[in-house]
Amino acid sequence: MARTLSLVRHQGSIETPRSSTSDDGLVDRARRGDVDAFEQLYGMYVGRVYALCLRLTADPVQARELAQDTFVRAWEALPRFRADASFTTWLHRIAVNALLERRRRDRRRTARVSLAEDEEDGESVVAGVVLAPDVATAIDLERAVAALPPGVRRAFVLHAVEGYTHEEIATMTGLAAGTLRAQLHRARQLLIRALSL
């Protein structure tokens, strides 16, 4: 995770995901099959999409695959894209769906029988958080977030980093409100402990 941070473009404050509507023309052209327009959209959004993918997966190889999957799916689904959501939000939703599908597929492949939440919240993963550096910087936070259990990490990234509301996350992930609140609370506890805040 730290290695990929050298590629950071810029830092910015948290803003609402629904912020850009200036790309309507490009979206319209891409929807008609214009690959050049889609490439421009890619250039505009790939930084955010890749950041999301990297934080959700905590793995550069998986993040690359997930980002690729996200844009390919977006291309295929563009004719059905409606302007009632921002393009960013729509892309993020595709990324989250793709991630959830991968998790389900991986679980089937490994034929694990443990409950998903038990698996995701396993103490062995939590131990990684405890081992995170105790100097509280943004890079340390990235590493601590990467060490969170996957479900807890997903909730934290979508809510605290990307700024989605509980309701929006519940819609994206299918999580119950109570589960989501518990995951967010756990994420904060683990991060505060890992970073010695």
Place this chain on the structure above:
Amino acid sequence: MTEHPSPDDRLDDLTSRLPREIAPPPELWSSIRAELAPRSRTFQWNARWRLAAAALVVAASSSILTLLAVRARDGVYRAPAAATADSAPTAGARLPAHLAVAELGYARSIDALRRTLDERRDSLAPSTVATVERSLRIADSAIAEARSALEHDPSNRVLAELLASNYERKIDLLRRASELAPRT
């Protein structure tokens, strides 16, 4: 005395300073692009050819079924009446009342979809419009064929079902044509 921020506040502060964008590996776009090219080209063609193929299937199956139904009745096959624009019910057509009512319902749906398609006509490629119109003419011909046969044999259930099926297929054609991607 300065009050120390709480751990939650410090975490929020750190989180707010995380970068919103991270540059992806440079070759990512070329990998994505390689997967887009075949799909972008086939989408337009597939959409057009699916419409044309659907219309041909409607026409062929309709003709065969009409022929079978008429022959089963009296062994005589009549040539279909000329197709009317968008298969609007013919004035004074001799159809059973329940079919005439159903036909009016179909006509309303067809009119609405036709208006939608006409509004979008300019945004579609001329070749797409030509394919759609050709498909609609084939669908109209199938409707006219079934209708003509039914006028001569109003009690024939197979023909009645065939007419209804042809209307529904035409509505489906119009709906799909209305949803076609605009010109590239």
